[in-house]
Amino acid sequence: MSVAHDMPAPRVPEGQEEPTVELLLELFEDMAVIRATEKAAYDLFMSGLVKGTTHLASGQEAVAVGASAALRPDDYVFATYRGHHHAMARGATPEACLAELMSRATGLCGGKGGSMHLTSAQNNMLGSYAIVGSHLPIACGAAWSAKLRGSDQVAVAFFGDGATNIGAFHEALNLAAVWRLPVLFICENNLYMEYTPIKSVTAVAQPAADRAPAYDLPAELVDGNDVVAVLRTVSRAAARARTGGGPTVIEALTYRQYGHSRADPASYRPKEEVEAWLARDPLILLAERLKARGVGEEAVSEARGRAQELVAKAVEAAKAAPPADPSTAFTDVWADGGAQWRT
Amino acid sequence: MADVITYREAVATSIAREMRRDPTVVCLGEDIGAAEGVFKTTTGLFAEFGPERVWDTPISEQAIVGAAMGAAMTGLRPVAEIMFSDFLACCWDYVANEIPKMRYMTGGQVTVPLVIRTANGGGLGFGAQHSQAVENWGLAVPGLKIVAPSTPDDVVGLMASAIRSDDPVLMFEHKKLLASKGEAPGEDHLVPLGAATVRRRGDDVTLVALAATVPTALEAAERLAGDGVSAEVIDLRCLVPMDARTVLESVARTSRLVIVEENPYQGGWGATLASIVAEEGFYDLDAPVTRVAGECVPLPFAANLEAAVVPSVDRLADTVRRTVNG
Numbered sequence: 078m079s080v081a082h083d084m085p086a087p088r089v090p091e092g093q094e095e096p097t098v099e100l101l102l103e104l105f106e107d108m109a110v111i112r113a114t115e116k117a118a119y120d121l122f123m124s125g126l127v128k129g130t131t132h133l134a135s136g137q138e139a140v141a142v143g144a145s146a147a148l149r150p151d152d153y154v155f156a157t158y159r160g161h162h163h164a165m166a167r168g169a170t171p172e173a174c175l176a177e178l179m180s181r182a183t184g185l186c187g188g189k190g191g192s193m194h195l196t197s198a199q200n201n202m203l204g205s206y207a208i209v210g211s212h213l214p215i216a217c218g219a220a221w222s223a224k225l226r227g228s229d230q231v232a233v234a235f236f237g238d239g240a241t242n243i244g245a246f247h248e249a250l251n252l253a254a255v256w257r258l259p260v261l262f263i264c265e266n267n268l269y270m271e272y273t274p275i276k277s278v279t280a281v282a283q284p285a286a287d288r289a290p291a292y293d294l295p296a297e298l299v300d301g302n303d304v305v306a307v308l309r310t311v312s313r314a315a316a317r318a319r320t321g322g323g324p325t326v327i328e329a330l331t332y333r334q335y336g337h338s339r340a341d342p343a344s345y346r347p348k349e350e351v352e353a354w355l356a357r358d359p360l361i362l363l364a365e366r367l368k369a370r371g372v373g374e375e376a377v378s379e380a381r382g383r384a385q386e387l388v389a390k391a392v393e394a395a396k397a398a399p400p401a402d403p404s405t406a407f408t409d410v411w412a413d414g415g416a417q418w419r420t
Numbered sequence: 421m422a423d424v425i426t427y428r429e430a431v432a433t434s435i436a437r438e439m440r441r442d443p444t445v446v447c448l449g450e451d452i453g454a455a456e457g458v459f460k461t462t463t464g465l466f467a468e469f470g471p472e473r474v475w476d477t478p479i480s481e482q483a484i485v486g487a488a489m490g491a492a493m494t495g496l497r498p499v500a501e502i503m504f505s506d507f508l509a510c511c512w513d514y515v516a517n518e519i520p521k522m523r524y525m526t527g528g529q530v531t532v533p534l535v536i537r538t539a540n541g542g543g544l545g546f547g548a549q550h551s552q553a554v555e556n557w558g559l560a561v562p563g564l565k566i567v568a569p570s571t572p573d574d575v576v577g578l579m580a581s582a583i584r585s586d587d588p589v590l591m592f593e594h595k596k597l598l599a600s601k602g603e604a605p606g607e608d609h610l611v612p613l614g615a616a617t618v619r620r621r622g623d624d625v626t627l628v629a630l631a632a633t634v635p636t637a638l639e640a641a642e643r644l645a646g647d648g649v650s651a652e653v654i655d656l657r658c659l660v661p662m663d664a665r666t667v668l669e670s671v672a673r674t675s676r677l678v679i680v681e682e683n684p685y686q687g688g689w690g691a692t693l694a695s696i697v698a699e700e701g702f703y704d705l706d707a708p709v710t711r712v713a714g715e716c717v718p719l720p721f722a723a724n725l726e727a728a729v730v731p732s733v734d735r736l737a738d739t740v741r742r743t744v745n746g
Contacts, residue, residue, distance in 0.1 A: 196525070208517050211514070212486075219491065221496075248482045248483035420614065
């Protein structure tokens with residue numbers, strides 16, 4: 078097998094314990110960009126410029142940004158229909174994401190994917206999947222491919238707590254364990270599968286971590302709102318996967334700040350619970366960490382300002398972009414670029 | 421004398437040839453390795469290519485096809501086996517929702533060059549969950565190429581094209597044909613996807629068949645010749661791309677069309693072909709287009725019951741006589 082890929086370094090050398098202040102500020106700005114983009118997506122949806130549906134990840138930014146910082150740029154990432162944060166964490170621009178949501182020709186997928194299918198193949202962000210749990214076996218396949226090619230790449234599947242009760246999750250964990258694949262299963266447990274508390278429909282307390290032992294896989298529970306905790310946990314697991322140690326199940330405890338989708342007000346969630354999690358907003362936690370590290374408020378608000386400015390420009394650019402070209406409805410069914418199915 | 425091989429040997433032969441020429445071709449499936457496949461269609465692969473390229477899987481159809489998809493998206497050309505085509509229902513999400521939509525949904529960013537091979541159809545008395553002809557299932561989903569060879573020669577040539585294709589391909593290997601024999605094709609034998617072939621020339625009626633209904637159609641044509649009816653037999657070979665042009669050209673000469681398909685009449689592939697001929701070949705027709713298809717019941721177990729519901733030479737020949745004689 079050929080080894081076709083260069084091996085660029087991850088942003089944090091694996092195993093390094095405390096990130097530099099400069100990196101923390103970068104992570105803060107990355108999370109602020111996602112937060113501002115999700116806010117823009119919500120506003121654009123409410124104003125009618127985004128059709129269909131959206132599943133926003135505000136509140137879950139630290140999982141995507143922390144994990145991404147622990148990965149190499151050539152590692153594979155697979156996400157769910159709540160996946161804007163993963164696309165952006167791997168390098169998709171807010172403008173390309175928002176343009177996709179707005180059905181523009183300049184969108185990440187040319188308007189053919191939409192909010193639920195953001196994909197940035199040039200960043201090895203290989204899709205957002207809207208059938209719950211389906212991408213876990215697919216991530217196994219990418220890990221298998223990396224193993225056969227000897228590329229030392231890792232594949233990561235991010236998924237919600239709801240995915241832990243579907244068959245594909247269990248088939249994937251077993252196959253990954255048996256084949257000792259370099260794959261990380263990262264559950265974003267935001268406590269609700271759509272509108273229903275995950276605890277009320279799951280036999281175990283921790284829907285992902287408590288299942289891992291059944292497949293003889295290591296599991297880690299991590300504070301998904303603490304970007305540094307996520308970074309460290311994923312770094313350890315990625316290093317283990319790269320050196321032949323096999324898969325890890327990571328369950329990141331987090332919370333979505335919007336409802337499940339569209340305009341869902343999420344009134345099924347207790348007020349006290351919402352308030353407690355909003356107080357543990359990942360951006361607030363990181364700002365506090367920066368303060369403790371001696372970084373002034375000015376640097377943090379400058380980062381936030383840059384993020385908001387970037388996203389404001391992205392919104393304007395996406396609004397100004399042309400709609401999807403009607404002829405593209407008939408392109409790219411097949412690898413030859415066409416859609417012909419008969420003579 | 422030319423070498424003769426069986427249909428089942430042709431499967432393993434063609435995969436081995438592709439694995440030799442392209443190191444990115446890998447196989448995965450249940451019992452395909454050391455056990456060499458429950459139908460012995462992967463004989464010799466494990467011995468020649470080893471566990472690095474021929475992977476035994478658990479009974480996990482979603483993991484098999486899902487992993488094949490992920491591998492195909494990242495530089496490999498997987499050949500995944502689903503033991504019986506009925507089991508495609510266990511991984512239908514991947515076959516219907518994931519694999520065929522990936523390239524389109526991503527605006528052309530990702531291709532999925534894989535083959536899903538599966539043993540299809542009745543005739544071996546396996547009952548309702550191991551005997552269905554389900555080649556029409558994939559036809560309901562844009563984005564899949566669908567291949568169903570009828571001869572060992574075509575197994576080799578179509579499998580090579582399927583594995584080299586950058587598109588996802590469903591390859592239906594018919595269980596009833598596994599022991600059938602034919603001339604061993606030469607090295608680098610390729611049959612392009614989407615090119616039907618005329619198996620028998622005729623002037624009075626066109627019979628269009630696929631996989632195991634090809635020998636049924638040929639036998640019926642031979643019998644009809646004794647009655648003075650000259651039947652042309654077209655082996656469609658692929659459902660997607662569907663070579664409607666070859667059928668339309670034949671019908672323009674014969675003016676009659678009988679389609680013989682093993683999948684059920686309800687939703688069978690013949691309905692799609694019939695509608696094309698109705699729209700584009702109507703003025704060439706001297707008789708209604710007729711379909712001889714699987715009956716619309718689950719496949720029964722007992723041999724005499726099974727024989728009553730899959731297309732037979734008798735039923736086809738009777739139908740052709742009615743079509744020709746009006």
